[in-house]
Each structure stands twice: as structure tokens, then as C-alpha cells.
Amino acid sequence: MEKLLEADITEADDPGLESTAQPVIETRGITKSFGHVEALRGASLRAYPGEVLALIGDNGAGKSTLANVIAGVHASDGGELLLRGNSVDVASVRQARELGIEIVYQDLAQAPDLTVSQNFFFGRELLVRGFGRILGKLDEQSMRQRTKEAMTLLGAQVPSLTVPVSALSGGQRQAIAVARAVMWAKAAIIMDEPTAALGTKQTAMVYDAVRAAADRGLAVILVSHDIPKMIEFADRMAIMRHGAVVSQMPTDGLELVDVLTTMLTAQKDEA
Amino acid sequence: MNLTKTSPHTSAATFSSSEPPLAKRIVTSTAFMIAVVVLILILIFGLLSPNGVFLGPTNFRNLALDSAQLILLAVGMTFLLGAGELDLSIGANVILSSVVAAKVITFMGGTPEEVLAGNYSNAGVAILLGLLAAMVTGTLFGIVNATLVNMLRVNSFIVTLAMMSVGSGVAYIITGGVNVSALPRELQRNFGSADLFGVVPIPALIAVLIGAIAWFVMTRLRFGTHTVGMGSSIRAAQRAGINVKLQRMKLFGIMGLIAGLVGFIDISRFLTTNIQGHQGDALAAIAAVVIGGTSLFGGRASVLGSMIAAIIPAILINGLVIMRVGSFYQLVVTGVILLIAVGIDQRRRAAPS
Ligand SMILES: Nc1ncnc2c1ncn2[C@@H]1O[C@H](COP(=O)(O)OP(=O)(O)OP(=O)(O)O)[C@@H](O)[C@H]1O
Numbered sequence: 001m002e003k004l005l006e007a008d009i010t011e012a013d014d015p016g017l018e019s020t021a022q023p024v025i026e027t028r029g030i031t032k033s034f035g036h037v038e039a040l041r042g043a044s045l046r047a048y049p050g051e052v053l054a055l056i057g058d059n060g061a062g063k064s065t066l067a068n069v070i071a072g073v074h075a076s077d078g079g080e081l082l083l084r085g086n087s088v089d090v091a092s093v094r095q096a097r098e099l100g101i102e103i104v105y106q107d108l109a110q111a112p113d114l115t116v117s118q119n120f121f122f123g124r125e126l127l128v129r130g131f132g133r134i135l136g137k138l139d140e141q142s143m144r145q146r147t148k149e150a151m152t153l154l155g156a157q158v159p160s161l162t163v164p165v166s167a168l169s170g171g172q173r174q175a176i177a178v179a180r181a182v183m184w185a186k187a188a189i190i191m192d193e194p195t196a197a198l199g200t201k202q203t204a205m206v207y208d209a210v211r212a213a214a215d216r217g218l219a220v221i222l223v224s225h226d227i228p229k230m231i232e233f234a235d236r237m238a239i240m241r242h243g244a245v246v247s248q249m250p251t252d253g254l255e256l257v258d259v260l261t262t263m264l265t266a267q268k269d270e271a
Numbered sequence: 272m273n274l275t276k277t278s279p280h281t282s283a284a285t286f287s288s289s290e291p292p293l294a295k296r297i298v299t300s301t302a303f304m305i306a307v308v309v310l311i312l313i314l315i316f317g318l319l320s321p322n323g324v325f326l327g328p329t330n331f332r333n334l335a336l337d338s339a340q341l342i343l344l345a346v347g348m349t350f351l352l353g354a355g356e357l358d359l360s361i362g363a364n365v366i367l368s369s370v371v372a373a374k375v376i377t378f379m380g381g382t383p384e385e386v387l388a389g390n391y392s393n394a395g396v397a398i399l400l401g402l403l404a405a406m407v408t409g410t411l412f413g414i415v416n417a418t419l420v421n422m423l424r425v426n427s428f429i430v431t432l433a434m435m436s437v438g439s440g441v442a443y444i445i446t447g448g449v450n451v452s453a454l455p456r457e458l459q460r461n462f463g464s465a466d467l468f469g470v471v472p473i474p475a476l477i478a479v480l481i482g483a484i485a486w487f488v489m490t491r492l493r494f495g496t497h498t499v500g501m502g503s504s505i506r507a508a509q510r511a512g513i514n515v516k517l518q519r520m521k522l523f524g525i526m527g528l529i530a531g532l533v534g535f536i537d538i539s540r541f542l543t544t545n546i547q548g549h550q551g552d553a554l555a556a557i558a559a560v561v562i563g564g565t566s567l568f569g570g571r572a573s574v575l576g577s578m579i580a581a582i583i584p585a586i587l588i589n590g591l592v593i594m595r596v597g598s599f600y601q602l603v604v605t606g607v608i609l610l611i612a613v614g615i616d617q618r619r620r621a622a623p624s
């Protein structure tokens with residue numbers, strides 16, 4: 001607890017980590033209300049290139065809301081989102097994507113009847129050159145090729161790229177969602193509880209994919225309830241409570257009990 | 272579970288080895304199976320009909336002509352069902368479009384006396400304007416449908432059920448309940464009953480042409496992917512940045528345009544509007560689309576399957592007529608076809624892919 005509180009106090013300087021590196025994603029005092037519910041009351045966090053940042057907190061702490069604001073699903077009411085130090089305005093998923101920010105939703109938001117490669121390119125299909133482009137003619141071969149490359153890159157395997165994703169297992173679908181995000185992301189990937197529905201083996205698979213994504217220089221924000229795993233797996237951790245990030249620190253030497261205490265008792269003012 | 276780490280080489284091999292060969296994909300496709308059913312039906316009626324008249328060239332011409340309108344409607348409905356939408360108002364749209372077209376033609380065609388005598392001094396221009404009016408009316412009707420679905424945020428079943436009533440009501444108001452008849456004979460001679468090379472009815476030709484374009488749009492263009500993708504999961508489509516409201520507008524607009532065209536074909540075949548008719552059009556089109564392999568709940572669509580399945584009612588009705596079974600059985604037949612279609616759809620959905 002001692003150690004944590006210390007970390008809290010100096011949170012703004014991000015102790016022990018890349019005071020030199022620039023965060024890929026930074027939120028400053030993001031607020032967001034749904035009617036009378038204040039889901040976010042000034043949430044500030046930083047995610048650095050090449051790192052996995054675990055975003056944890058009790059149910060209703062505001063993790064998904066913060067993730068969705070960064071990804072352009074919700075517009076924030078106040079606060080600032082910075083991409084590599086520049087303040088950006090992300091009003092839609094499309095805009096977030098253009099900035100290189102991808103999100104993997106907890107329910108994946110895939111179209112079950114579309115094939116693997118159709119899902120990979122859903123909403124940003126590759127078109128052929130020339131006249132066909134005006135008509136919106138699909139370049140299916142290129143899309144299949146690039147899907148294959150992206151899947152191979154993460155070591156994810158599916159029986160075929162031309163089957164509908166509904167024919168695949170939960171783990172395979174998850175792997176597809178992660179691989180798709182990695183393929184498109186140029187800055188950051190946000191994953192909202194990507195392993196919640198998966199078995200042990202499939203979970204391990206997804207973590208491998210997440211690490212591979214970070215190793216490619218992306219900032220990965222991982223929303224999770226599996227705190228022991230996050231202490232072991234993530235590079236840093238941001239703890240949310242009542243709509244604010246109450247603590248942010250490296251996971252090295254963190255104790256589960258301290259994390260839980262912060263998560264369940266910390267006040268925003270302490271931070 | 273195949274979800275294991277593999278070297279690039281092995282996974283590359285996995286991808287290619289399991290794509291089914293083209294021949295197998297064709298034989299197992301719904302469109303192919305429906306085509307087989309159609310052939311079997313034709314053979315059965317050929318054998319049962321007196322002197323085999325069913326297989327004669329005249330009857331084939333009749334079949335093509337009689338199926339043309341349903342094929343067109345089914346093609347439009349394929350897009351809507353594929354997108355998880357439904358249009359029950361297409362029959363009313365066909366009527367309203369044909370009424371507007373007929374009014375335009377009689378108004379533009381010549382003096383009231385000439386028109387009354389069926390003798391149009393200005394037939395050519397009047398007919399072209401009538402065609403335009405039918406297509407504009409149909410498209411607007413569809414766009415109203417989509418606008419209501421978008422604005423009221425109710426599903427298209429309810430909206431188009433209401434619009435079915437509105438549409439035929441307006442048609443009755445415009446006509447005072449009396450069909451517009453005595454349209455120029457040129458309309459029938461040069462279009463509705465005309466044949467290309469003396470064998471292929473023009474309406475059937477139009478149906479096949481539009482069907483071919485629709486097939487291309489559905490299978491090769493981004494528009495098709497967005498359509499079935501939206502039917503598969505509207506949330507996924509929204510999250511993918513697709514403007515589903517705009518897509519819905521386009522889809523209902525296309526359906527309306529086709530309904531308008533069908534309305535025009537209708538008056539050009541019979542030289543009169545048919546405000547009491549077309550009540551079964553929507554269900555017949557939906558049945559054909561579902562039998563043809565499109566999911567009743569969106570996500571999967573087969574234009575080719577719809578087109579082939581849309582021939583079935585004409586075959587059954589022609590066959591029954593040739594065999595002197597009363598025409599009231601048509602209604603029963605349509606209902607039974609719809610039930611079979613829904614049954615097939617349920618089975619398909621239950622079957623593991
Ligand atoms: N669309 C919405 N409309 C109304 N209230 C919402 C909405 N989304 C979130 N909330 C509320 O905002 C608060 C934060 O929700 P959020 O989903 O961000 O929490 P979370 O940390 O992701 O929780 P969990 O661990 O359960 O996923 C909750 O009180 C929730 O009820």
C-alpha cells in the first residue's frame with residue numbers, strides 16, 4: 001500500500017518509466033456522463049509505445065467507457081485526448097481508425113455471416129484499380145492475401161479464410177479480431193476484456209497475440225478483471241475507480257493485495 | 272480447436288488446402304439445387320400435360336413473361352432481406368406507380384376525346400414520361416419507407432405494413448376506385464407483349480438484365496458486402512463505420528425503383544391498371560427469395576437463387592391451368608410455397624455450416 005500511494009502521488013511523472021518516451025495515447029481529465037450517471041469524472045492515463053497497459057477496476061468503474069471514448073465510440077463531455085502529444089478530436093470510430101487507433105470489443109462486433117477476410121476489411125474494403133474502383137469493385141484477392149499475412153504474423157490459425165466467422169470457435173474469432181486490430185493499428189490497440197469468454201489455451205493464444213502487437217511498437221491498452229495475470233503479463237497498470245484513474249504504475253513487484261486495496265478504496269483526491 | 276501457434280509455412284498451407292473446389296461449391300449451392308427442382312417441375316408438367324403442351328415454345332414464352340415481374344421483385348427483395356430488412360408494401364408500390372404512370376400517359380397522350388377512343392396522338396412521348404413517372408414514384412415510395420424506418424426506429428416490417436395500406440389507399444384516391452384503362456396499344460405492342468427476335472419477351476429480358484446487374488453488385492461490389500454485413504450484424508456494420516441509415520435508404524430506393532418498373536410492365540402488358548391486384552406480390556417475392564437461399568433474417572443473399580426460385584410460381588400456375596385445375600388454387604399454392612420456404616430456411620440455419 002505504501003508503495004502504491006507513493007506511485008499515486010507522483011503519477012503525473014509516471015515513475016520508473018520512459019520519462020523520455022512520449023506516450024502514444026494520453027487522456028487528460030476525460031469526463032463523460034450518461035444522463036445522470038457520471039461514468040467518467042476526469043480520467044487521465046498514458047499508454048506508451050511497445051507496452052501493454054492493463055486497465056483494471058471494479059465493475060462500473062468506467063473502463064469500457066474510457067476505452068470507448070479513446071476509440072471514438074462515445075464522444076467525451078470534457079477533457080483532452082492526445083495522440084503522440086497532439087490534442088486530437090475523435091468524434092467517430094472512423095476518425096479514430098484514421099488516426100491508427102483500433103479497438104477490439106468484448107463481443108467482437110463481427111458480422112457472423114461474413115468470411116474471415118470480409119470481416120478483416122469490413123467498412124474499409126480494398127478496391128480494384130481503374131474503372132472498377134468507381135463502381136466499388138472489391139479486390140478480393142488482395143484482401144485475402146493481406147488477411148492471411150496478418151493471421152500468420154500472429155501465428156493464428158483458422159481452417160479457411162472463406163468460411164463465415166460463425167463457423168469458427170470463440171478462440172479463433174477472438175484471434176481474428178486481434179489480428180484485424182493489429183493489421184490496421186498504427187498507434188494503439190484497445191481491448192475490452194478480450195479473454196473473458198475463452199478457455200485456457202485460447203486465452204494463452206490471445207495473450208501471445210497481444211504481446212506480439214506490443215512488440216511491433218503499438219501501445220496496447222488491455223481492459224481486464226484478471227488482476228494476477230495482469231501483474232504478471234502487463235508492463236504497467238492503470239487502476240480505475242468511480243470514473244477516474246486513481247493509480248498508474250509499472251507492474252514490477254506489485255502485490256495483488258495492494259492493487260485490490262487501491263481498486264476498492266482509493267479516492268480520486270489521493271491520486 | 273485449431274488455435275495454435277504455427278510457423279508461417281504450415282498456416283499458409285492450411286489456408287489453401289481447405290478451400291472447396293469450384294465444382295463442388297456450385298453443386299452444393301442453393302441456386303443449383305433450386306435449378307434442379309425447377310427442371311424436375313418442368314419435366315413433371317411436361318409429362319402430365321395433354322400432348323406435352325407445357326413443353327411447347329409458346330408456353331415457355333408465357334412462362335418467361337409471367338415470371339418477369341416476380342423475378343424483378345425478388346431481385347429487389349434479395350437486397351432487403353440480405354440486409355435484414357423487409358418490404359411488405361411492394362404490391363401497393365406497384366399499384367401506385369402504375370396508376371401514376373397511367374395517369375401521366377393519359378394526360379400527356381392526347382385530347383380527352385382521343386384518349387377515350389384509345390387513339391393517342393402523342394403516344395411515344397407519353398409512354399416515356401409514363402415510364403419515368405413510374406420509376407420516380409416507385410423510388411420515392413421506397414425512400415419514404417426507409418425514412419420512416421430511420422426516423423421512427425421501428426423495424427421495416429411494421430413500417431411497410433402500414434405503408435402497404437397508405438400506398439393502396441392513395442392509389443384508390445387518385446383513381447376514385449376505377450382502373451385507368453384504354454392505355455395506348457403501342458405500349459403493349461412495342462413493350463409489354465413485344466419479343467426480341469420474336470421469341471424473348473422484352474419484360475423477361477429486362478428482368479434477366481437487371482438480375483445480372485444485381486448479381487454483380489451483390490457479389491463483386493462493396494455495396495453487396497455492406498448489404499449482407501448489415502444484415503448479419505447491424506452493430507458490427509455501425510462499428511465498422513458504415514452509414515447504415517444511408518445504406519437502408521439506397522436499398523429501399525432500389526426496391527422501390529424496381530417496384531415502379533414492375534408497375535410499368537404491368538400496365539404495358541394489360542393496358543390497364545389493376546388496383547385490386549398485387550396483394551400477394553410481397554409474400555410471393557419473399558418466398559422466392561428465401562427458397563433461393565437468402566436468409567429470412569439477413570446476412571446471406573443469393574440473387575441467382577432468387578431469380579430461379581421466382582420462376583416456380585409461374586410454372587406451378589401455368590401447369591395447373593394447363594391441367595385444368597381451378598385458378599383459386601393459386602392462392603393455396605403461394606401459401607404452401609411460403610411455408611416450404613420458411614421450413615427450408617429454418618433447416619439451413621439449424622444445420623452446422
Ligand atoms: N451507454 C450507457 N448508458 C448509460 N449508462 C452507462 C452506459 N455505459 C456505461 N454506463 C454506466 O457508466 C458506468 C461505467 O460503466 P463502464 O461500462 O465503463 O464500466 P466498466 O468499468 O467497464 O465495468 P465492467 O467491469 O462491468 O465492464 C456504469 O455505472 C454504467 O452503468
Ligand SMILES: [Mg+2]
Pocket residue numbers: 063064065192
Ligand atoms: Mg466494461
